[in-house]
Amino acid sequence: MSTKNAYMDTIGRKLAALAAGFLLTAGLAASTAALAGDKSKYEVDGRKSGYLYSNPETQAIEDDDFANGGMLWVEKGAELWKKVDGKAGKSCASCHGDAEKSMKGVYTVYPKYVKKLGKLENLEQRINRCRTEKMKAKPWKWDKDNLLAMATYIGYLSRGMPMNVKIDGPAAPFFEKGKEFFFKRRGQLDMSCKHCHIDNAGKHIRADLLSEGRGGGAFPAYRLKWQKVGSLHRRFKGCNKNIRAQPYKQGADEYVNLELFVKWRSRGLPVEVPAVRR
């Protein structure tokens, strides 16, 4: 492809910039190796991760923790885990101890139904509820560094584990709403998610190769376009805006329901956080 050279240039610059963060992430990278190597794990029962639709240069960055810019947020998340904050004088570690033990697998089951709230809650919202209820601290803002770092860190601790959200019982009506969202046409361009990610996955739309829009084990993902990690809800907003639809706010019930559907579509796929995408 004729873009390759220009693209490689960007990657080259990116790699150089990240070399600085090399030493910083070395310690963590040793504990949970990237999923590199066997690519067959990115396909489960015919469901393919966005990884398999990424170009080889982008895959190579994800495969290498030293090159993966998202690792900086993992590192920061690990620091925040131990940091005391709020009027209760507690850190995450005060209640949950060693995150590598207590948080393993947690990412794979969110969003989940919370009886007390009478609706679904996703990982970012769970983190913030711990902050407000248990730590008496202020909630962190969506897609700002602290919340991104904690969500990325917790995602990272489930790396390689299969996505496994629950959609039955009290979660069922919310799952149905998420599914409805996915198939509903919207915006001036009048498209639904399925028009791009089911009907046309594997085809180019201008310069972009459409994936299956699963992304369930990938976010927060490091997007080269964003030059940082971003939430799945930020990705939803982007997809909505591209078709000139009014997006929702990150954390809106509509997006949390959609997240459950999207993560169910990713069932069995390995957690990749922080995945790298274009």
Added chain:
Amino acid sequence: MLTSPPAIKKQIFREGLLPMKKSAKAAIAGLTGLAGLALVVTAAQAKVIKDDGLTPYEVVGDVAIPKSLTGKPGDPARGRKLMANRKKGNCLACHKIKQMSDFLFHGEIGPELSDIATNMPDEEIRLRLVNPKFVNPDTIMPAFYKVEGLFRVKKKFRGKPILTAQEIEDIIAYMHTLKESE
């Protein structure tokens, strides 16, 4: 992919059951003479579409809009630019057009359009641009001249079609030149 009843109508036009180069109107007149195509005959009746604030237009047989939306001839040079412009037609997002290879990255979602003028009369192209859902209700291709019945349109774009009537005519004028044999 094309399995809905309107798509079957398209097949009838495509597969030479009807003379391709005749105008859609003439073709539809021919249709009424064919036995066993009752569904098509019913659908072939004309209907006038009045979309909020837009110029009303007449759809014939769910396949064609015979009359120009503006009565003014289109400008093919402008049409070509509109087809590449990401904020306007952005047709290249989905269609490959060899005659537009000066623009990079042609999509592969819809059929190639490099020979469209040989295969499709202007009347049918006009309908495809105004609202392709007449032909395929499940299509990904946007309706470029439609404002009613849309959901959660971003404020900035509310009540406005993607293209104006004249822009549609400009694009048709350029599409009219797309023939591979010449």
